[in-house]
Amino acid sequence: NAGVTQTPKFRVLKTGQSMTLLCAQxxxxxxxxxxxxxxxMGLRLIHYSVGEGTTAKGEVPDxxxxxxxxxxxxxxxxxxxxxxQTSVYFCATSGPGATAPFSYEQYFGPGTRLTVx
Amino acid sequence: EDKVVQSPLSLVVHEGDTVTLNCSYExxxxxxxxxxxxxxxxxxxxxxxxxxxxEKKSGRLSSILDKKELSSILNITATxxxxxxxxxxxxxxxxxxxxxxxxxxxxxxxFP
Numbered sequence: 001n002a003g004v005t006q007t008p009k010f011r012v013l014k015t016g017q018s019m020t021l022l023c024a025q026x027x028x029x030x031x032x033x034x035x036x037x038x039x040x041m042g043l044r045l046i047h048y049s050v051g052e053g054t055t056a057k058g059e060v061p062d063x064x065x066x067x068x069x070x071x072x073x074x075x076x077x078x079x080x081x082x083x084x085q086t087s088v089y090f091c092a093t094s095g096p097g098a099t100a101p102f103s104y105e106q107y108f109g110p111g112t113r114l115t116v117x
Numbered sequence: 118e119d120k121v122v123q124s125p126l127s128l129v130v131h132e133g134d135t136v137t138l139n140c141s142y143e144x145x146x147x148x149x150x151x152x153x154x155x156x157x158x159x160x161x162x163x164x165x166x167x168x169x170x171x172e173k174k175s176g177r178l179s180s181i182l183d184k185k186e187l188s189s190i191l192n193i194t195a196t197x198x199x200x201x202x203x204x205x206x207x208x209x210x211x212x213x214x215x216x217x218x219x220x221x222x223x224x225x226x227x228f229p
Contacts, residue, residue, distance in 0.1 A: 004159075033217075035219075040221055041221065042121075042205065042219040042220055042221040042222060043160070043205065043207070043219040044219070045217060059218075090159060090160075105151065105162035105165060106151075106162065106217075107162070108159035108160050108161070109159060110158045110159050111158050111159055
C-alpha cells in the first residue's frame with residue numbers, strides 16, 4: 001500500500017510555464033484535496049474533490065485548475081506559473097467514515113516543492 | 118473572516134518537560150477541530166474533536182475542546198526529542214463550502 005503519492009517531488013519552473021502535479025491514492029478514498037503551504041501562512045486549501053468527476057474551489061483557487069477523471073487520481077495544473085506560486089504543495093485524501101469532505105481525518109502525501117523563477 | 122490562531126508560535130523545551138499548545142478559532146459554523154503533527158514533510162493526523170469537554174488521549178498526547186471559549190489545547194507530557202515537530206490545528210467550517218482552515222502551527226523543539 002503506497003497510500004498517497006505525489007509526483008514530482010521537486011520542480012523548478014520559469015514564469016509563464018505550465019505544469020501538472022499528480023496525486024495518486026490507493027486507499028479508495030472519495031475525497032481528495034490540494035493544499036499549498038507557505039511560511040507563516042499555514043496550509044491553505046486550493047481545490048478539492050468529493051468524488052470522481054467533481055471538483056470544487058477552496059480558499060486560494062486562482063491560477064490553478066484541477067481534474068478528477070479517475071477516483072484514484074487528482075491533478076493540479078498551473079497554466080501560467082507565477083513566482084507567487086512558489087510553495088510546497090500537499091495532496092490529501094479522506095475516506096470511509098467521512099460524512100462530508102472534511103469530517104474525517106485526512107491523509108497527506110509527501111509534498112511537492114515548486115519554485116517559480 | 119474565519120481564522121485559526123495558534124500559540125505559542127515556537128517552543129523550546131528539554132526532554133521530560135510537559136508542554137501545552139493552544140488553538141483558538143473564529144469560524145462561522147463549527148463542525149470539528151483537528152490536530153496534526155508535521156515533521157519533515159507531510160502532516161499526520163493526531164486527533165479530531167467535536168464535543169466540548171471530552172478529552173482524547175493517545176499515549177503521552179492528549180487534547181480537549183472548549184466550545185464556549187472557542188479553543189482547544191494539545192498537551193504533551195514527558196516530552197521526547199521525537200516530539201520535535203510543527204503542530205497544526207485545523208477547524209472545519211460546515212457552512213456552505215465545508216472549509217478546513219489551518220492555523221500557522223506551533224514549532225516545538227525538544228532538546229535532550
